Every structure is written in structure tokens, then in C-alpha cells.
Amino acid sequence: MELKTNPHIKLNADDYLYHLDLETSKLDFKKEFNDVKFVCIGGSPTRMLNFAKFMSKQLTGNTEEPRNYAKGTDRYCLYKAGPVLIANHGIGTASLSVVLNELFKLLFYAQCSNVIFLRLGTCGGIGVEGGTVVITDKAVNGELEPIFSYMKLGKRINSPTYVDSDLVNEIYNCCKDNFNVARGTTCSVDCFYEAQGRLDGALCDYFENDKQDFIKRLQDKGVINMEMEGLGLFSYCHRAGFKAAMIAVTIVNRLVEDVPTSEIDVIKEWEERPFKVALQFIRSKL
Numbered sequence: 001m002e003l004k005t006n007p008h009i010k011l012n013a014d015d016y017l018y019h020l021d022l023e024t025s026k027l028d029f030k031k032e033f034n035d036v037k038f039v040c041i042g043g044s045p046t047r048m049l050n051f052a053k054f055m056s057k058q059l060t061g062n063t064e065e066p067r068n069y070a071k072g073t074d075r076y077c078l079y080k081a082g083p084v085l086i087a088n089h090g091i092g093t094a095s096l097s098v099v100l101n102e103l104f105k106l107l108f109y110a111q112c113s114n115v116i117f118l119r120l121g122t123c124g125g126i127g128v129e130g131g132t133v134v135i136t137d138k139a140v141n142g143e144l145e146p147i148f149s150y151m152k153l154g155k156r157i158n159s160p161t162y163v164d165s166d167l168v169n170e171i172y173n174c175c176k177d178n179f180n181v182a183r184g185t186t187c188s189v190d191c192f193y194e195a196q197g198r199l200d201g202a203l204c205d206y207f208e209n210d211k212q213d214f215i216k217r218l219q220d221k222g223v224i225n226m227e228m229e230g231l232g233l234f235s236y237c238h239r240a241g242f243k244a245a246m247i248a249v250t251i252v253n254r255l256v257e258d259v260p261t262s263e264i265d266v267i268k269e270w271e272e273r274p275f276k277v278a279l280q281f282i283r284s285k286l
């Protein structure tokens with residue numbers, strides 16, 4: 001049997017998932033991961049460790065330190081809590097693409113089926129107050145088009161993005177009464193500063209009125225948040241045949257300011273909101 005999206009990858013092959021430091025010859029992927037039904041990813045390794053602890057306690061009652069399957073590398077972390085696989089993806093689509101390729105292969109070698117990917121993260125709100133949990137119902141690039149652009153064999157490929165509206169509605173409906181949640185368009189770009197129209201990067205040759213024009217264009221297109229991985233998530237998961245959703249809490253309202261709040265306790269509490277939404281959704285599916 002071969003991987004549907006790559007005929008070169010065979011089920012019984014010796015393979016080394018380099019950035020996770022996992023080898024098919026040293027770990028029985030099917031035994032360890034076959035029951036996985038959800039893959040939850042987010043940027044920071046410590047945040048994803050906290051999520052792994054939270055999910056282990058909630059889903060299995062286990063309060064022990066979770067096993068980091070990727071402990072042989074400091075590129076990414078990888079945990080498992082019941083049927084939930086948890087990894088970090090770093091910042092930006094380049095870093096995301098590496099861990100997604102290796103996670104897709106891991107799921108193939110483990111012969112998992114019907115797996116849903118959830119990105120749990122942070123974002124900048126566009127006219128949305130800090131602490132709001134945004135569920136993406138459309139993803140656009142920095143030119144405000146629903147297209148993910150990537151390079152293949154020296155050629156640029158423009159791939160339309162696809163967001164599963166049933167999944168969005170399911171997630172929204174199971175948490176809308178308990179959280180401050182919004183559904184809307186996410187603008188996903190490759191830089192935190194210029195591409196998001198910030199005036200406070202080290203590099204900036206435009207002015208407040210240019211920023212306001214950009215924010216107005218975002219709002220006219222229905223954009224309610226900005227971040228850096230959504231387009232890649234939806235494109236890669238769609239190509240690989242997985243459903244995916246993005247649940248991201250706003251840590252700043254860009255209509256008011258550029259800099260996220262520096263109150264660590266506030267950020268920590270906000271960052272846990274997508275965890276709770278994910279838990280409710282995952283529980284509703286078990």
C-alpha cells in the first residue's frame with residue numbers, strides 16, 4: 001500500500017521523520033498512534049505541552065508529565081493525549097509545512113483514519129476585542145485572495161484554499177454559549193510586521209494613513225483576524241485529504257494598537273481559550 005498523495009511512500013518502508021526524530025524501524029507507529037482522531041497544532045512548544053497536560057487530564061485523568069515523542073530534536077514537540085496528537089509548528093508557513101508533511105506520514109504509517117486537524121493559536125483582531133476566539137470560515141492571503149501560493153520544482157503554484165463550513169459550524173455551535181466566539185475571514189501572511197500593516201517593526205516606510213487604508217480594505221473583505229499559518233494549514237490539509245479548522249484567540253485589536261498586551265497572566269488566560277473550545281468540540285465527537 002502506498003500513500004495516496006505520494007506514490008514513493010510505501011506503508012512498510014523504513015523512514016526517518018527527521019524533524020520529529022522518529023524512525024519507523026525503531027517505533028511501532030501503528031501501535032502508538034493508530035487510535036489518533038485529532039491532531040492539534042500551535043506555534044509554541046511550551047503552550048502545546050500545556051495543552052497536552054490539559055487534554056491528558058481532561059480526557060484520560062492522567063496527570064503525569066506527557067511523553068514527548070520528538071524529544072530527540074528541539075525543532076518540534078509531539079505529545080499524545082488519548083486520541084489527540086499534539087505538536088507545535090513554529091512561526092509561519094515554512095515551519096508549518098515541515099511538521100505537517102511529517103505528521104501526515106506518521107498518520108499514514110500508523111494507518112489512522114478520519115483524522116481532523118485543529119490549529120489552536122493566537123492572532124490579531126481586526127475590530128475584534130482581545131480575548132475573542134475566532135473560528136476561521138474563509139482564509140485569504142496578503143492580497144486578500146483565497147489562494148495559497150507555494151513553490152514546486154522551481155514553479156509558483158497558486159492553490160485555492162478550502163475551509164470546511166460544516167466543521168466550522170460544528171465547532172461554533174458547541175462553544176458559542178460558553179465563550180466569546182466569532183466566525184469570519186482570516187488574513188494569513190508571512191510576516192508579523194509589514195505584511196500585517198504594523199508601524200512598529202524595525203522596517204517600515206509607510207504611514208498611519210496607509211495602515212488605516214489597509215485595515216479598511218481588510219474590513220471591507222470581511223477579515224476579522226490576521227495570523228501566519230492559516231492559509232498553509234487549509235491548503236496542505238486539503239491536499240492531503242484531512243479536514244482542518246483554525247481556532248485562534250485575538251491578543252490585540254489592531255483598530256486600537258499594534259502591540260499585543262504585555263500582561264502575561266492575561267495572555268496566558270486568553271491562550272487557554274482555544275484549548276477549552278477544542279476540548280468541547282473533541283468531547284462532542286467522542
Ligand SMILES: O=P(O)(O)O[C@@H]1C[C@H](O)[C@@H](CO)O1
Nearest residue numbers: 042043044091092121122228
Ligand atoms: O502559535 P500562534 O498561533 O500563537 O502563532 C501566531 C501566528 C504567528 O506564528 C505568531 C506571531 O506572533 O503568532
Ligand SMILES: O=c1cc[nH]c(=O)[nH]1
Nearest residue numbers: 122123124226227228
Ligand atoms: O497580531 C497578531 C497576533 C498574533 N499573531 C499574528 O500573526 N498577529
